[in-house]
Amino acid sequence: MDTIKLVRYRFSDTSTQGLLFVNQQFVMHTLERPWLANKRNVSCIPDGVYPLVYINKHQSHNFPYEHIAVMGVPNRSGILIHVLNYPRQTRGCIGVGLIARTDFIGNSAKALHQLVTLLSDSLQKGQMRLNITSLWKSL
8 A cells, every 4th residue: 555644844823734745755735724632623633644535526525626535534524635725724624735835835726636646546546545744743
């Protein structure tokens, strides 16, 4: 099974920012809600390893574009990797972007498309995982 890695590095009262790596190479930035003890709709998800599932735009009830579902999150459901620019645009999901500033990521739609394209073979086979670690926990 293939694994991509999200390394969280910036933590504030309003967001959690990270770097996404594929095959040990940086590919894009991430943006999430702040860590608030895994509370539904307001917190990012806990560090851990999660299976990923590809969702095409015809399978989605909420988004008119493809995205990736993050499965097996303790006490949570509906966690996705999707397009967003600000942490207020999510209820606990992970946004991806090609540029980052404090509490912001840009070119999110392009980044998501690039990620899905990059991972498509493994996602289609159901053989992709996301490994999330936070730098502050590993220091």
